[in-house]
Amino acid sequence: MSETNGRLPLLEAVDLRKDYWLPEKGRIEVLRGVDLRLHEGEVVALLGKSGAGKSTLLHLLGTLDAPTSGEIRFEGEPLSTKDEVELADFRNRTIGFVFQSHYLLPDFTALENAMMPLLVRRMERRRAEQEAAAMLERVGLGDRLEHRPGELSGGEQQRVALARALATRPRILLADEPTGNLDPKTGRAIQDLILELNREMGITALVVTHNETMARDFPRRLRMEEGRVVAGD
Amino acid sequence: MQRSIAPREPASSTAAAEAPSRRPIAFSPIAWLLGTVALVGALAGQGAVRLFLAHQLGMRAATSDAIGILVGVGLALGGGVLVAGLTRRIGFWELFAGFLLAVAAGHGLLAAESTAAFFDLVPEGARFLGPLALAAALFLLAIVGATLAHMLGVGHEIDLAVGWEARVAKSHLRLSRPLLWGLGLLVLGIVPGVVVLALLLRRQRRSPTLIMTVLSIGGVAVGVMALCVVLAVMSGFEIDLKRKILGTNAHAVVLKYGIFEDWEQAAEVARGTPGVLGVSPFVLQEVMLTADNNLTGALLKGIDPETVGDVTELPREIVEGSMEYLADPSRIPVRGEEPNRLPGILVGRELARQLRIFVGDPVMVVSPLGGDLGPMGPQPKSMQFRVAGVFYSGMYEYDSKFAYVALDRAQAFFKMGGSVSGLEMKVDDIDDARRISRNVLGRLEGYPFRVKDWGEMNRNLFSALKLEKVVMAVILAFIILVACFNILSTLVMLVLEKGKEISILKSMGARDNQVMKVFVLEGLAIGGIGTAVGLALGLILCTAISIFPIPLDPEVYYISHLPVKIDLAQFGLVGLAAIVLAYLATIFPALYAARLRPVEGLRNE
Numbered sequence: 095m096s097e098t099n100g101r102l103p104l105l106e107a108v109d110l111r112k113d114y115w116l117p118e119k120g121r122i123e124v125l126r127g128v129d130l131r132l133h134e135g136e137v138v139a140l141l142g143k144s145g146a147g148k149s150t151l152l153h154l155l156g157t158l159d160a161p162t163s164g165e166i167r168f169e170g171e172p173l174s175t176k177d178e179v180e181l182a183d184f185r186n187r188t189i190g191f192v193f194q195s196h197y198l199l200p201d202f203t204a205l206e207n208a209m210m211p212l213l214v215r216r217m218e219r220r221r222a223e224q225e226a227a228a229m230l231e232r233v234g235l236g237d238r239l240e241h242r243p244g245e246l247s248g249g250e251q252q253r254v255a256l257a258r259a260l261a262t263r264p265r266i267l268l269a270d271e272p273t274g275n276l277d278p279k280t281g282r283a284i285q286d287l288i289l290e291l292n293r294e295m296g297i298t299a300l301v302v303t304h305n306e307t308m309a310r311d312f313p314r315r316l317r318m319e320e321g322r323v324v325a326g327d
Numbered sequence: 328m329q330r331s332i333a334p335r336e337p338a339s340s341t342a343a344a345e346a347p348s349r350r351p352i353a354f355s356p357i358a359w360l361l362g363t364v365a366l367v368g369a370l371a372g373q374g375a376v377r378l379f380l381a382h383q384l385g386m387r388a389a390t391s392d393a394i395g396i397l398v399g400v401g402l403a404l405g406g407g408v409l410v411a412g413l414t415r416r417i418g419f420w421e422l423f424a425g426f427l428l429a430v431a432a433g434h435g436l437l438a439a440e441s442t443a444a445f446f447d448l449v450p451e452g453a454r455f456l457g458p459l460a461l462a463a464a465l466f467l468l469a470i471v472g473a474t475l476a477h478m479l480g481v482g483h484e485i486d487l488a489v490g491w492e493a494r495v496a497k498s499h500l501r502l503s504r505p506l507l508w509g510l511g512l513l514v515l516g517i518v519p520g521v522v523v524l525a526l527l528l529r530r531q532r533r534s535p536t537l538i539m540t541v542l543s544i545g546g547v548a549v550g551v552m553a554l555c556v557v558l559a560v561m562s563g564f565e566i567d568l569k570r571k572i573l574g575t576n577a578h579a580v581v582l583k584y585g586i587f588e589d590w591e592q593a594a595e596v597a598r599g600t601p602g603v604l605g606v607s608p609f610v611l612q613e614v615m616l617t618a619d620n621n622l623t624g625a626l627l628k629g630i631d632p633e634t635v636g637d638v639t640e641l642p643r644e645i646v647e648g649s650m651e652y653l654a655d656p657s658r659i660p661v662r663g664e665e666p667n668r669l670p671g672i673l674v675g676r677e678l679a680r681q682l683r684i685f686v687g688d689p690v691m692v693v694s695p696l697g698g699d700l701g702p703m704g705p706q707p708k709s710m711q712f713r714v715a716g717v718f719y720s721g722m723y724e725y726d727s728k729f730a731y732v733a734l735d736r737a738q739a740f741f742k743m744g745g746s747v748s749g750l751e752m753k754v755d756d757i758d759d760a761r762r763i764s765r766n767v768l769g770r771l772e773g774y775p776f777r778v779k780d781w782g783e784m785n786r787n788l789f790s791a792l793k794l795e796k797v798v799m800a801v802i803l804a805f806i807i808l809v810a811c812f813n814i815l816s817t818l819v820m821l822v823l824e825k826g827k828e829i830s831i832l833k834s835m836g837a838r839d840n841q842v843m844k845v846f847v848l849e850g851l852a853i854g855g856i857g858t859a860v861g862l863a864l865g866l867i868l869c870t871a872i873s874i875f876p877i878p879l880d881p882e883v884y885y886i887s888h889l890p891v892k893i894d895l896a897q898f899g900l901v902g903l904a905a906i907v908l909a910y911l912a913t914i915f916p917a918l919y920a921a922r923l924r925p926v927e928g929l930r931n932e
Contacts, residue, residue, distance in 0.1 A: 158834055159926035162846040179483050179838055186836020193929065197831045201498035211835040
């Protein structure tokens with residue numbers, strides 16, 4: 095990809111390795127040296143069978159877990175120099191997560207759920223409400239602000255989760271099988287929404303999926319096998 | 328290909344390395360030093376401040392004690408904050424090392440004569456445990472300071488807000504309005520409260536944590552209530568005892584080495600001292616009393632009937648006869664013929680009962696000394712008195728041992744001439760008796776005069792009472808401690824239950840200290856509600872005991888009903904102690920939650 099030469103990648107993984115120790119099986123190498131570059135504005139699908147290390151890679155890229163070895167750099171700066179507080183702020187300001195389950199707070203309304211990362215940032219409540227409401231509006235839930243997760247459908251819940259991830263206007267969206275728990279039609283709608291938001295907001299996105307047909311819509315696809323990124327196109 | 332590794336620009340990585348690292352420091356000797364200085368300083372400082380304020384500035388004992396303790400608490404808390412700020416973590420090991428040194432220093436100070444007075448709060452019987460307990464309390468306070476500072480981001484970025492953390496905490500505890508109403512009703516009446524809570528728990532059966540929460544609140548409430556009621560009853564006993572002792576005895580006495588003849592001038596000086604309300608002379612000797620065939624030992628006190636009412640309650644304690652008969656014995660009613668010629672004597676009700684005497688009966692007072700010299704050595708001297716009155720103070724020891732006669736009769740009987748044993752004084756503030764009596768001594772220019780206040784005269788009794796109260800408080804505080812373990816287990820359950828939620832919050836960028844806040848707030852909510860309910864229940868129970876007295880056997884306890892003294896400051900201290908214990912109980916689960924790695928709750932998807 096010649097057009098990336100000379101430009102600093104937004105997020106870069108260098109020889110990333112992750113081992114786990116299991117009492118019965120001993121050392122398990124989940125990631126065996128992953129190299130990856132995400133450029134500003136890219137939207138990338140990460141394909142692979144379950145157990146290939148897709149989720150682990152996503153967690154490492156999002157600083158939810160620390161690699162056994164290797165390095166992750168954001169705009170060229172290694173994240174390993176940051177302490178816990180800086181990493182938390184990095185997650186808050188730069189990264190938005192969407193998971194397979196929506197993980198919404200059950201006692202909070204859609205609006206309050208979408209506001210959470212802004213409140214974590216200590217944004218003033220009124221402004222946080224406006225930003226979160228605008229983002230819920232954008233994902234098509236303008237009329238569901240005061241509903242609790244239990245009163246929403248699966249697709250709507252995932253939209254709230256998406257709005258929550260994007261309310262902070264992050265630079266990178268990391269999505270771990272966001273459509274995995276949804277029926278194909280709803281899943282398709284969520285995926286289209288992500289692609290749309292990428293075009294609209296210029297957000298960089300890495301979406302883990304194991305659905306080959308859905309992944310065809312992505313301009314760039316990476317494939318993982320046995321803890322390595324084996325192919326990209 | 329994008330997988331090739333581009334050479335790193337060295338500029339950016341060195342820039343990152345040069346930026347000041349905010350990582351926690353492994354073991355900070357400076358923090359350790361500061362922590363030790365703070366703990367030892369708090370230990371010695373509280374004593375030094377109290378002694379200085381009381382003795383150099385002449386402050387009231389209660390005030391100087393309070394200020395001294397506040398200084399100690401402040402130093403310990405401040406030391407904890409400093410250590411947390413310097414180490415950028417809680418600094419437990421630094422503080423613990425400081426604690427060990429503080430225990431050693433405390434025992435050193437206690438062993439040294441000149442500094443042992445720093446520990447005068449420690450009861451005599453607990454000399455060894457005193458510094459240990461004091462240092463442990465200060466260490467816990469330092470931990471409170473350190474964890475609070477850590478939670479509020481001292482050393483990183485100070486972050487006092489609790490907005491979303493409080494909302495999340497509330498949703499975890501499911502502290503709905505009906506639940507709080509149920510607890511409120513529980514305070515007002517057990518039955519409706521239990522019904523409401525039972526209905527509520529039935530409806531919200533889905534969450535075992537709600538049941539745990541309610542049980543934890545109940546545990547704290549029961550502990551706080553028990554401690555409050557027991558302390559109120561013990562205060563009641565103490566006050567009752569104090570009232571009886573001070574009713575019969577003066578607040579302070581002036582004594583003199585040698586013969587006390589110039590007592591009238593000394594009485595004038597004492598009367599002119601600020602804070603002294605009354606002065607009265609007295610003579611005191613041990614004698615035997617006989618009436619018919621009955622005999623008992625007694626303390627014979629010569630008093631001035633005119634002024635004795637200014638210093639003791641004696642005139643108001645006469646239950647039969649009259650005080651006036653002492654000055655004018657001829658008015659004593661005598662069964663039979665002629666007017667009385669014998670001098671009058673007042674005896675206690677128990678004494679009268681032992682001697683089987685009533686007002687108007689003759690009593691023989693026998694003193695082994697004071698008689699003429701006979702062929703076998705000094706002969707006992709005896710004199711007839713007539714019972715002029717019977718008093719009842721409520722203290723068995725006084726009612727069975729004391730007999731009063733007019734001062735001049737006593738002086739004549741003991742051949743003392745114009746001299747007295749001492750002067751009794753009444754002061755305007757009994758807790759300040761020591762300072763006022765010292766002032767009197769100062770105006771009398773010291774030696775050969777000396778003064779004693781009621782605390783010194785009854786030291787054994789009151790220090791035993793104080794020790795009993797402290798031990799009782801410590802034992803009952805264990806109930807609250809057990810209740811706080813309830814809080815701990817509830818919180819641990821909550822942390823385990825909410826692992827996923829913690830991970831999500833962290834993926835959103837919640838900092839460790841913010842997650843800590845969530846669980847500390849939960850623990851404090853449980854502790855706070857439990858304490859409030861317990862204090863309210865304690866107050867209601869104490870009020871009920873004082874309105875509907877619980878009878879006691881007066882022959883055994885010498886008090887007709889269970890006394891209770893509602894001291895709001897004491898209630899406040901119990902509440903504060905309960906909240907501090909509840910806070911300490913939250914530290915472990917809250918730190919556990921805060922230190923969970925974000926990926927922990929997401930892994931088993």
